[in-house]
Amino acid sequence: MRLEALVRASIQDALAGLGLTPPAEIPVDRPSRPEHGDLASRVAFLLSAERRVPPPEIAQELSRRLASHPAFREVRAEGGFVNFFLDPGALHEVLREALRDGDRYGQSDEGRGRLLQVEFVSSNPTGPLTIGHLRQAAIGDVLAEAYAQLGWRCVREYYLNDEGHQIDLLAQSLWARYRESLGDGQPIPEEGYHGDYLAALGEELAQAWGDRYPTWDEAARAALRREAVVRMMAMIHEDLDAIGVRFDVWTREGDLHRRGLVREVFDRLCELGAVYEKDGAHWLRSTDHGLSRDPVLIRSDGTPTYLMVDIAYHVDKFRRGFAQVIDVQGADHVDEQRQVKLALRILGLPDDFLHYCLHQFVTLKGREGVQRMSTRAGRFLQLKDLVAEVGRDVARYFMVMRKPESHLVFDYELARKTSMENPVYYVQYAHTRIASVFREAEKGGELPADFVSVDLSPLVDPEELALIKEIDRFPDVVRAVAHDFAPHLLCAYLEALAALFHPYYARVRILGQGAATPARLALLAGLKLVLGRGLAILGVSAPEAM
Template sequence: MECPGELPLERPRPDFGDLSTRVAFLLAKEVGRPPQAIAQELAAALKDHPEFSQVQAVGGFLNLRFTPATLHQVLRGVLEQGEVYGRGDLGRGRSLQVEFVSSNPTGPLTVGHGRQAALGDVLANLFQELGWRVTREYYLNDEGRQIDLLAQSLWARYRQALGEEAPSPEGGYQGDYLVPIGEELAEEWGDRYQDWDEEAQEAFRREAVGRMLRLIREDLEAFGVSFDVWTREVDLHRRGLVRETLEELKRRGATYEKDGAVWLKSTEYGLSRDPVLVRSDGTPTYLMVDIAYHVDKFRRGFDRVVDVQGADHA
């Protein structure tokens, strides 16, 4: 038997072993035998292997536990090779994109974003050491309702700095980080923007996003994390990629309309519910834009794409 493709390895619960593989499920499709029978055969073949102290077939999975001697040998290699340990050419000639942090430009970074920054940067470094051409990318959600609320919240702080009574909009951003920005704009612009007209909306959107992005960049720089590419949501719309992706999904029969909205047929692919792609007012959802963004990623020719997501996306 020969494994079709790459050997899938996972870290199981500690009481199951050091490594686990579902290779038996992949082989079952090739040889027409039950996964459990294949896993048992593999376990018997590996039972006396000197690197394993325990090999178990459980429900089609193969769980492996290394001997202490094997682990000691690895540790000796780490100590002897130092900084060059683990380097290789597994990814030579192949490209990989790691997208991480990608915080909305509506406020400063949080501890959670710091976790994502650490994970993403470490992953990128590891892949680079294995010979991959790595692109570190930050996706900037600088379009939509949340940016409108940010701009209007900053306008309220600007007017307050001018001595006016100006409550923040319903659902707006209340953070004190907007106060000094509003004061700076009041000093720079005076009372130029008394009305929330089209000119004011454009000016405060531009300033709000630009200044939040500056804060984000400064925090990332202090953390020692840099990016090769910054992709803006507004550019995806300007290029027509969101509209184009939606039309392609419709052409493939992957959508349907209900209650004036456009829905994705996710349940046909094993998911629990169908999400909305375009709201009844015609505006695309986060998911719709994210699909278009990932289409853009693969069009750029990456061999692999890695998304480091926050806890709220798990």
């Protein structure tokens, strides 16, 4: 049994024995100081309020009753806390269970096969992906993987905004580049896209088309739009390949229009009295519901705004049977998010259907020239170039090692280091070292046939027991990553695990130690399992050799 469950169950029994009703949730903590035990509970504080007995008294009684429990070496009441010191045997069982579960360790069936969508990146096809999109790609991918571990059927979806004004600007910018290649200098629209990446494409089009589109007319517009989107998508796919993110579904804005969905959802909002007309446009009554402004849904020229389409898109997601949807978006979308959530509430969708994982932006430290990025101005670091410089593993890891809502400073110098100062290598190296020990063990014929049945009783060293306690946390970390949209917790966990392992390895000899050897190899097998599984969820490789 996992440690927290073990402690919780023991408290439950003890309370029953004392004739006390346990609180709805029995708190179990992991104390930061070793003298406070392996685990601790402040349940006595909760009970004292209703029982009108001081916490220390309740803690005393509890510890007396729990003292003889076989899983605990000692149970001590201190202040109002009950501190549990584990018997090594209980820890050995934790390790054994992890080894028995193998790749299923850390998984659960809370999702019960329900459908969950993670929508992320969804960058407009107006340029290649940059380091800014990388953060979102990494976060979304890890969240999807974490939920998959919890038994959800996850769909990774990319919303492709291939219509509208921005695409026109892109097309016209590309047209200007194309004319430029033919020696006909046309200005790129002020609000257009000035990056070099369009110049190369313009050159190609000039080769292919010659002088076919001399003026910016309807024919040119149609051709350039089509061409631009196709080319931009090709670049985006290249970038996604570079970091190993694959999407299951691509939804194009155009499809939503063609299916009449946008119109239908707009009409429904009107029926519900949530829309009014002013200055020839149609507005959502958001201020009536406490938001700071009313947004336009249908412009005075009759075209729907991005928001209107987004609302319809989410209705579509609901109809497609997703039990939950997580949209990963940058901090510049807060207002949009509130408007969409409000509209969905008006339309009667359940409140817990849509969740936003909002993330702050990335700044780059230690590399020339790219402090403030802008796709429009052509000032950015392309994702695949970054990956070429630091590697996929480092690129992905660095993007998720801070919590999404914090600003992230990408330390380029650190990212380029291949020593253990770089946390990615620090964690990977732990995995590699263990793999290396196993290779040696096999050579020397010391590798047990089956770790699950190994006698673990030689594992009594405090460092060994501390490592098992960390292994015990892994399923909780996976769950927290998913529920709290917090991939960084997994990074912190893996680094802590590696930080326990490296000193242990430096001090304690594994091979050639008699009965201790198979036990220590079993411990290393458990560590390797968890390190490998954790890295896999992050989409980072777990090398056998480096």
